[in-house]
Amino acid sequence: MSNVHYNEKFQDRHNGPSTEQTEEMLNFLGVASLDGLIEQTVPAQIRRKAMNLPNALSEVAYLDKVAQIAEKNKVFKSYIGQGYYDVVLPGVIQRNVFENPGWYTQYTPYQAEIAQGRLQALLNFQTVVSDFTGLEIANASLLDEATAAAEAMFMLYSARKSKNANVFLVSPNIFPQTLDVLVTRATPFGVELRVAEVTEVNLTEDVFAVFVQYPAADGTVADYKKIAESAHAKNITVCVAADLMSLALLTPPGEWGADVVVGNSQRFGVPMGFGGPHAAFFATRDAYKRNIPGRIIGVTSDSNGEYALRMALQTREQHIRRDKASSNICTAQALLAIMASFYAVYHxxxxxxxxxxxxxxxxxxxxxxxxxxxxxxxxxxxxxxxxxxxxxxxxxxxxxxxxxxxxxxxxxxxxxxxxxxxxxxxxxxxxxxxxxxxxxxxxxxxxxxxxxxxxxxxxxxxxARTSAYLSHPIFNSYHSEHEMLRYIKSLEAKDLSLCHSMIPLGSCTMKLNATTEMVPVTWARFGGLHPFAPVDQTSGYMLLINELNDWLSEITGFAKMSFQPNSGAQGEYAGLMVIDAYHKSRGEGHRDICLIPASAHGTNPASASMAGLKVVVVKTDDKGNIDVEDLRAKAIEHAANLNSLMVTYPSTHGVFEETIIEICNIIHENGGQVYMDGANMNAQVGLTSPGFIGADVCHLNLHKTFCIPHGGGGPGMGPIGVAAHLVPFLPNHKVVEVSGTDGITAVSAAPFGSASILLISHAYIAMMGAKGLTDATKIAILNANYIKARLEDHYPVLYAGANGRCAHEMILDCRGFKNAGVEVADIAKRLMDYGFHAPTVSFPVAGTLMVEPTESESKPELDRFCDALIAIRQEIAAVEAGEVDKENNVLKNAPHTAAVVSGDEWNRPYSRQTAAYPLPYLKIAKFWPSVGRVNDSQGDRMLICSCPSIEEYA
Structure with a gap:
């Protein structure tokens, strides 16, 4: 047969298992076909008809298409400003960080021992921000300047001295997009946003904080020192939005009285990208270190007494505090913060x-x-x-x-x-x-x-600034390209990424970020566009965004998408605010009860609280499913005030719950709306959809299901799709109209969020097509069930569906090992010696591992991972049998560094070979953790969050 019409299918590159490997796994599961497995896994009543999407393009054809789209963008010289500026991205950073999968495929540094490189780069970022702002402590980035300002408002509101003060006094001379987001975030908490000149006469007793821009939105540089003094005399705090580049010449706000300084590090070498992604910064006084939102990187030591880094205040606190959390932040802009920090190091x-x-x-x-x-x-x-x-x-x-x-x-x-x-x-x-x-x-x-x-x-x-900044040797050593290249590579070498092995994190979907998907992101016709450029200059972006809107609407079963939310948590918040606006439009603004299953992601109750809702928890049964009768009883009890249900599907436990349509009907019958958390969308695409199931709104983690890289902890995108009745209420924007007159005010600084990375998801869908996307979902479910079948004789698997199948992920129960003194953390650390990142630890159930392999991993990689976990189970068995010491064993001492294994002394009760090369494959490719087990408690006792000198650290 002729090959004249043959085009290589991208799905064969994206999906890991070959046809032969797929057959082998199906045989192992005792299933005749992939469709047979899906029938056993996905309830028949929620199965959808085939998606209507354009035919899949080859990689070459897609790049040709997107180049034509790029030509429609007119990149004029932009002097618009307003928080976005053209930059020179040094080539050494563009090629070796921005375009390098060794940097952009890393996960959030929750396993510090194999994340020391990006932790150092983020510590550098914190140091840059602290130095320029003149404040003691900074976090490792937030989503954008406007939402950082909103986080500051809420932090200062929560910490206010007088509980009768509820006014946030805002200068009228701030960026319009910042004011827009402040309006959105103030409303649910009853904070009064008072826009007036920040003068002595306006510092009334009902004001808890003031907010000014430095330089102001119109460019003026004002002296706020006396205002800050007057504010502090009245127990009023001072928040400043500052331009990081200007602080090289201007007196730092921390020196004239600011309590919080927020802003955007985009000017430090990060392209405008039509609005993002860019790393916002948040700096504050030491007094607020326990209140600061987001992540903070801190200095500690490892088990060998060596310098080590970790996430110090690990504020995924919403997973612990849930509806009492002070923020719903779950991602940052780590990759962009890393780029900005390298820009400061280089210059x-x-x-x-x-x-x-x-x-x-x-x-x-x-x-x-x-x-x-x-x-x-x-x-x-x-x-x-x-x-x-x-x-x-x-x-x-x-x-x-x-x-x-x-x-x-x-x-x-x-x-x-x-x-x-x-x-x-x-x-x-x-x-x-x-x-x-x-x-x-x-x-x-x-x-x-x-x-x-x-x-x-x-x-x-x-x-005029007189104080020094960037005095640490790190910022004074790598100014030639050769030295800079080596510094970047030295940090990259300390980090495990998808370049090395699968990252089997449940709920986080670490799948292939294909090169072809990434290529257009750095093109000037996408990177060089200002988000407020005239509409007739942005027709390429508009074409791409409209296509992506149509495709994602078809995939989700919804009427329209909003691309403004630039993280999953932002999407949750936006979706709930849209639901609230809908209720208010019907004269039912009193509806404020949100039902949330006990098994839900922690961001769900945190987002609900931030949206001004009261959380009522719904029980789950012994199998981890929503207790339908408890749900029904609570929906009926709160029918007069029922706002919404937040539900994850498949469930957080990795199961397609059979009762999901009934659950949605119960909520609708009692006047509420169904918000679906799209974290597990990778198990839905092509097989079912939120709209088909009965949800009214769903956010999509494009950095999970739709291939945007995690970037060491961000960027992400969390667009929301809504049913037709909610379309009028989608977020609008003060500068660029993106919704109707009934749309809620903005949830993010840029009209289309982190627009430049939408290219990645556009490419993925265009090259996969309807069949490719559906096959990817099927393979993700196959891979998960294969791992489950290989491991369930060694580790109890907590939950499964009606036919004993899991969805795209499963939970391995490690709680029984505590009797032998083995904690789940010991397994996580020992996996590093086997060359793997740990699965998700202790979520959603304490003492467990949640495993998600994705469709991108081949059978040999799945087997390698299973072999590692089975070998670790045998090491645990040796402890249980009393064959090895409970405290001094290969698990408790993990991970093992090259320095320890090759050191002159070795007094451990197992061999160096056992420590470093427990399985044969490691002799071919060994990833060495750069530090031993990190000392968390020491880091908490002595919080060092900027680059310390050798003397300081000692």
């Missing part, structure tokens, strides 16, 4: 100051030149942003700017011009030419060379 303090000074000098040059043409520039003090009064000339100026492919910021008869790192002297010439033409003047009446010699100052002396 160092002198390089950063040179960049900031050049930006400021070019702004001063533009200021003088344009004023010389007869325009009024309103900012007497500024760092990079000028504001010109142009009155009726605004339309002519806008037209001429577009003719020269320039974007400025236009607002009520003024034109804003924000200078960035990419701006050159020649760019200033072009800007001046545009302004000159509108005045019908010749450009050459202004001598830029002459003006450049007498720039003067735009920053008052009392606000």
């Amino acid at each position: 160092g303090p002198k390089g950063i100051k040179n960049i900031a000074s050049r930006i400021n000098d070019l702004a001063k040059l533009a200021d003088k030149a344009i004023q010389a043409l007869g325009y009024e520039q309103t900012n007497k003090t500024y760092f990079d942003t000028l504001r010109f009064n142009v009155g009726k000339e605004v339309d002519g100026l806008k037209s001429e700017a577009l003719n020269n492919e320039l974007n400025f910021y236009y607002n009520e008869g003024t034109v804003g011009v924000s200078i960035d790192e990419t701006t050159t002297f020649q760019d200033i010439e072009t800007i001046v030419k545009v302004f000159a033409k509108v005045k019908a003047k010749a450009q050459d009446i202004v001598d830029l060379e002459e003006l450049a010699n007498e720039l003067g100052t735009s920053i008052p002396s009392e606000l």
Whole structure:
């Protein structure tokens, strides 16, 4: 037969098992076919008809298609500012971090011993933020500047001295997108957002905190020192949104009285990407270290007394505190924080100051030149942003700017011009030419060379920075590309990623992030677009987003998607706020009861609490399923006030619950809406869908099911899909209209969240097609059931469906080993010696391991993982039998580093071979943990969260 129409199928590259391996696994399970296994696993009543998606494209064809889409984006020189600036991403960072699966396929560093590289890079990030802001402590990044501001508002509200104070006093001169998100987040908590000048007279006793921008949204640099003093005298705290680059020249807010400083590190070498992803920062005083949202990396030591790092305040606290949690944050922007930290390492303090000074000098040059043409520039003090009064000339100026492919910021008869790192002297010439033409003047009446010699100052002396920053040797050692490359690689080598082995984390779906999916993300026509660029310049992105909307709507069975939420937790929050808006539109705003199963992800009750809802917990039965009668009783009891049910499907226990349609019907019959957590969507695609089952809204973790990489703990995307009756209430945006007039206010800073990484999911769906996506789901279920079958004689498997099958993940019960003194953590650490990251530890059941293999792993890799766990079970058996010491054994001493195994002394009651090479495959490829078991309690007692000197650490 002719091969003329043959195209290699991407699904054969994405799905790990070959046809032969699939047959072998099915034979092991005693099932005749893959469809037979699915019939045993997925209840017949929820099975959907085939998805209607375009035919799958080959990798070559997709790249050709997306290149054509990219051409539709017009990348003009952007001087819009408003929190987004063009940058120069150093090539050594782009190729060796941003485009490197050794960095972007890592998981969140919950297993510190095999994450020391990214932990160091994130500690560097915290140090950068602390140094620039002048505050003692910083976290390892948040989602974006606007949501960081909202987190600060809630932290300061929770910690306020007077419980009668409920006003957050906000300067009107802040970015509009930040105000939009503050409005969204303030409403459920009863915080009054008062937008007024932050002056002495407005510091009334009902104010708990004030919020200012530095420099302000219009570019002005104001002195807030006296305001901060007056606020503190009245027990009012001070929150500041700051531009990180400007702080190289401006007095740090921490030095003039700020209690919290938030912002965006995008200017440190991270492309605009039409809005993200970018790492927000959050810095505060030491007094708030137990209140700070997000993750903090801290310094401790390992079991050998060596320097080691870990997540110090591991604030996935929502899994513990649930509806009492102070935040629902579950992901950060780790990869982007890592890039920003490397940017600071590469340039160092002198390089950063040179960049900031050049930006400021070019702004001063533009200021003088344009004023010389007869325009009024309103900012007497500024760092990079000028504001010109142009009155009726605004339309002519806008037209001429577009003719020269320039974007400025236009607002009520003024034109804003924000200078960035990419701006050159020649760019200033072009800007001046545009302004000159509108005045019908010749450009050459202004001598830029002459003006450049007498720039003067735009920053008052009392606000000029005098304190040092980035003084640690790390920021003063790697300025040549060769040294920088080696530093990046030295950290990468300490981290286990998908480059090394499967990462079998239940609920986290660590699947292939294919190279072809990643390639377009770094193209200039996607990376160089400002999120507030005129709509006619963004038609490529709009085409791509609209296609993705159609495809995901078909996959989920919903009417429309919102791409604004830039994490799963943000998606949960957005979905609940949309449901609330729907109830209010029907005159039922009193509905405030949210039913949540006891087995739910911890973010669920935390999100519900943040949305202003009261959580009522629904029981689960002995098999881990929702207790339908308890659900029915509570739905009827609260029918008058029932807002919603939050449910995960398949369940958090890895089971397709047979009663899910009945569960949805019960909620609807009692006036509520069904919110489905899409964390386990990888077991649904093509076989069933949230809309078909009966859900009204569902968020999708694109960084799980749809192949966006985890990036060492972020980025993520959590778009929500909704049924037709909820479409009018999807999130809108203050700057770019993305929803109707009934849409809720923004949940994220950018209109389409972290838009640039939507390319990855678009590529995945386009290259897989309907059949490929469905086959991927089937293989994910096959792989999970194969692991279950191989391990269940060695480890009890807690839950299964009606036919003894699991969905895409399973829970291995390790609680019985406690009798022998073996904890689940010992198994997790010992797995490192076998070259594996541990499955999810102690969630959703304490003392267990939750395993999810995904469809991307081949049978040999699954077998290697099973062999490792079976070998560890034999090591546990030796402890149980009393053959080895309970405290001094290969499990308790794990992981074993190369330094320990190859050291001169070896006084352990097992061989070096047993420690390092317990199975033959390790002799071919061995990953060495870089530190021994990390000392958590020491790190808690002595919290060090920025790069310590050798003397300090000692």
